[in-house]
Amino acid sequence: MMELVYSDEFLRSAKVIPSPQQRKLARLLDVLREHPFHPSLHTKHLSGPLLGLLSFRITRDWRVMFQFMNPKTSTSSASRIAETCIGEGDVVGIGGLFPVDMKFFYEADTNRMPVRRIRVEWGDNKGSYETGTPETNSFPNRRGSVRDQATGALTPICSATATTFGESTDACVGKPFSMSYEYTCAGRNSMAGDCTGPNQTPGNAAQKKGGCWDPTFARPGGGTGACVFVPRVHVKDNWGFCNGRCPNVQSYRDRADGERCFDGTELAGANNVDECDASPYPASSGAGANLNPWTYFQGRVIVGPP
Numbered sequence: 001m002m003e004l005v006y007s008d009e010f011l012r013s014a015k016v017i018p019s020p021q022q023r024k025l026a027r028l029l030d031v032l033r034e035h036p037f038h039p040s041l042h043t044k045h046l047s048g049p050l051l052g053l054l055s056f057r058i059t060r061d062w063r064v065m066f067q068f069m070n071p072k073t074s075t076s077s078a079s080r081i082a083e084t085c086i087g088e089g090d091v092v093g094i095g096g097l098f099p100v101d102m103k104f105f106y107e108a109d110t111n112r113m114p115v116r117r118i119r120v121e122w123g124d125n126k127g128s129y130e131t132g133t134p135e136t137n138s139f140p141n142r143r144g145s146v147r148d149q150a151t152g153a154l155t156p157i158c159s160a161t162a163t164t165f166g167e168s169t170d171a172c173v174g175k176p177f178s179m180s181y182e183y184t185c186a187g188r189n190s191m192a193g194d195c196t197g198p199n200q201t202p203g204n205a206a207q208k209k210g211g212c213w214d215p216t217f218a219r220p221g222g223g224t225g226a227c228v229f230v231p232r233v234h235v236k237d238n239w240g241f242c243n244g245r246c247p248n249v250q251s252y253r254d255r256a257d258g259e260r261c262f263d264g265t266e267l268a269g270a271n272n273v274d275e276c277d278a279s280p281y282p283a284s285s286g287a288g289a290n291l292n293p294w295t296y297f298q299g300r301v302i303v304g305p306p
């Protein structure tokens with residue numbers, strides 16, 4: 001069990017938050033002592049100016065920031081937030097089980113709508129998501145908001161008065177695509193070897209497909225070593241373009257799509273190459289080795305063993 005050390009700022013904040021939040025906070029602090037990454041806490045590692053701190057959720061409007069002072073001690077402070085968006089950096093769970101939420105925006109060009117395929121690979125060789133078929137699917141754009149640099153005000157991109165169809169409320173949803181998943185880590189032997197990529201990330205194809213082991217990771221609460229995963233997303237539009245980076249190779253260098261990924265199965269001759277093949281991983285050799293029709297999480301999902 002951890003010892004909690006409370007800052008003066010935390011104690012002042014805890015006295016003035018609404019009574020329902022105070023009661024819930026008291027329950028969650030008991031959970032924090034026993035298991036700082038329990039699913040009910042929604043614990044997150046923070047980034048930017050808050051790098052080195054973590055937070056857990058009281059409600060959607062109230063979170064508590066804390067940090068590990070040593071393997072058995074943490075300190076806490078409470079703050080009210082209106083919004084948060086963390087698109088990069090490591091997220092960490094311990095105890096062999098880690099539930100996560102994935103949210104992302106995407107956009108197809110107005111002339112190339114609708115989106116026909118959405119695929120998510122969780123990077124653990126167990127979980128993936130894809131529904132329907134590109135021939136029958138019809139997904140709207142998912143867009144966020146634009147912040148006014150002078151006032152800080154947020155203006156939703158999806159609007160009934162939008163001048164382009166792809167940003168109109170008929171074709172655009174002002175919320176991210178959202179999914180939940182549960183990672184597991186049984187230990188070093190369950191991974192495809194120690195991480196061989198930069199900064200202890202999956203290196204070879206087997207590790208990118210099934211995860212790897214970081215032997216240097218210092219787990220919160222004590223112990224060393226953890227499973228590492230990097231999830232990724234694939235989105236394809238109605239014309240056959242998709243996200244990712246797919247440099248044209250010698251055999252079809254005259255294709256006009258450059259490094260964009262494009263399904264060329266309707267083209268003739270050597271240009272008949274589907275760069276948007278959403279197979280779990282590209283080929284290890286040949287033309288397919290250049291194809292990468294994915295957008296990757298810019299960080300690591302780290303799960304400590306039981």
